[in-house]
Amino acid sequence: MKKYFCGCDVGSTYAKCVIMDEEGKILAHSTIRSKINPVQSATIALEETIKQVDGLNSAQELTYLVGTGYGRNKVPFADENISEISCHAMGVHVVDPTITGIIDIGGQDVKGIRIDKDGTVLNFAMNDKCAAGTGKFYEAMARAFEMPLEEFAKLSLKAKNVIPITAQCTVFAESEVTSLVGEGKPMEEIAAGLQVSIAKRCFVMAKKAGTDGKITLTGGCAKNEGLKKAIEQVLRIKVTELPLDPQLMGALGAAEYARQKGLAEGANK
């Protein structure tokens, strides 16, 4: 009988799910917008992913399921839940074992994670009490710019100069941006200022966690080209690209933990 291992990362903005086989090959994955109820988010993400695997019909048929993310305690049928910090570290280790530092920018928190050569966490720092520098912040800023998030993320790449944004608080930054737009300043330069201010915030987390060596970005905001460029400038590093969607790293790490634990236990549900 074939064994399936699953990781389900229920984040504040998106729920992600990865299913892998005994060899660690990814069989399916999905990303859905989170619902207000984390149980509902996890259920939908699981169903979406299970649908993609031939011969797998329900979550009960999974050999081992690990929940992670802020809603990790609410994943139905989970055998275990593991913190998103450990899962991101493991996920990144699975796709690139040479990476030793992670900046994870999720929907409502920013984390710096230092990882060991075996994918375990050496240290971490996180900011989860302020929306500044998170996915929520970007959503608010894109609204202020009256453009889709994807378009806003690339806007700063066109900037010739950077207008410094002094406030890092979401509310203050939004009013500062409105004032600057009102003054007729170039939109791309304001956007570049925002990206740099967020990069500085990431720098603090990275420094607190003691990340060094090869650093990568994970979480939804890792797809933001403008932010990646700003982080490279502020941290004076080259961000290592991942061969897989960086938003999936938490779920992938959870799936890898599920695989290791499921195989070790010889679990067979």
Add this chain to the structure above:
Amino acid sequence: MEKNKHIADNYKPKTCIYKRREWRGLKDTLYDFGQWLKLWGILAGWLLAHPIQNIKALFRYRWMYTYLTVVSFFDRLMSQMRGAALRAARNNMNTLAKIVTKHLTILFSADEHLHPHSKRAKKKSEHIILIDELLPGIFGAGFKGYNTILYQVAPVYLPSLINQHAPVHYISQTESYGLPADVCPLPSYEAGVAIEDDFCKVGKCFISCNMPCDGSIMTSAVQDRRHGLPTMPLNVPLRWKREEVMDYAVKEYKSVIKFIEEQTGAKYDYEELRKACEIWNEQTRMKMEKWELNKTDIPPHTGSTSWLYRIFEYQFACGNAAALKNDKKVNAILRKQVAQGKFPKTVKHRAIIWNTPCNNYANFNEWLLDCWGIDSVCEMIDFQGSEIIDTSTPETMLYGIAKMAQGATMRVHTKGGYEVILDDLWVKMEEFNADMVIMFEQISCKGVAAISGLFEEQAMKRNVKFVWVKQDLMDPTSISRRDMRDDINKFMKTVMREEPLDESLVDFDDSESW
């Protein structure tokens, strides 16, 4: 202590009130029960001494309700304690209860809010000198026949420790009044009490101060407007380890004494001050001995009942003979315990707790020990004003008192330059043989946040495990006790990869607990 005791099973959901009294073995249970009865005796004695006055206070002041929960508060602080630690904890807290109830009696008997037309109350009020709660009250000993009252201790500081919900109403009042919502909850709470007119209306004059930080500027202004008393600010220098600030510091004390003399007509008595300083010196020696005992392999008494008592003694009971008597008794118990070489709990880590502790989670230390086996052998807050005062002349005494005030609660180590906040941490780690630092990150205080990178950098170089725990001093609505536990849980599971001693304590809901 055996593993997996399921301590949280004895809590009622959300309120965390004990379902039944803790069984500690026959001898310790009897001792604990006896001390618990003694506490009830202290409270009943206080209430029955002036029943009408105290009941009036209960209806007049919202913060007074918090004192009704004090028995439960003490029980929380004694969680899983046995032997010498239990005895030290109970003695410390009952001494605190005795001195505080005496203080409340002085306050209420002179309070114009409770006795609006009483000449007797007015006369008593004229013999009260109010000082800011951050100032150690010892200098008031020189005004014989006068009571020096730390103005905010009864309505603000103690309630914030006893009941996590006590500050919420007052902070909300401050915000509704139009003052900013993102300042430190301590000045916000104090300002809220003033806005609500919930300070006792007593005193001849008031000595404010610039401690612990700039936040006090806001609250002093609001309080000043409310009490309307002649006020003198005492400016305490920041760089308390530097000799060059001392001339200024002593002059400030001389000005304050002169001001009080003018207001009261009393003459400052240095002989009375000398007597109080000598008691305080003994108290300091006792404290130093306790530190030495806690540096051993069997730290006999650590945690909340130790640091809470220390804060109280430093600010409130400095130069107090009853507190010294308790210190002598407790140290004798602790010495005996160390000589026996026994420690009744499982200790996996010896931690230093750095930065200001969280008032709304006073028993955080007990949770650390019961859940993860982390013994807080050294608390930063323990080190306030711990130098011996030279009592040979009035000048040397004022020097000693000024020095003592500069190392105040919350201020000691967080002000005074990098050498006291940063360098001293590593010195203390070595002295107390600690293997871990638990660093409080008070989110509404930016002072220490500015050097967080330096802490991390140096911790890494020294290979020290460094945990950041977010808290908001007195405001559980921004960071809850559960959030604080979560910071530790994440670190212990993710970085240390350890299993808890008691799984039931890892995550539980105590949002409705006092």
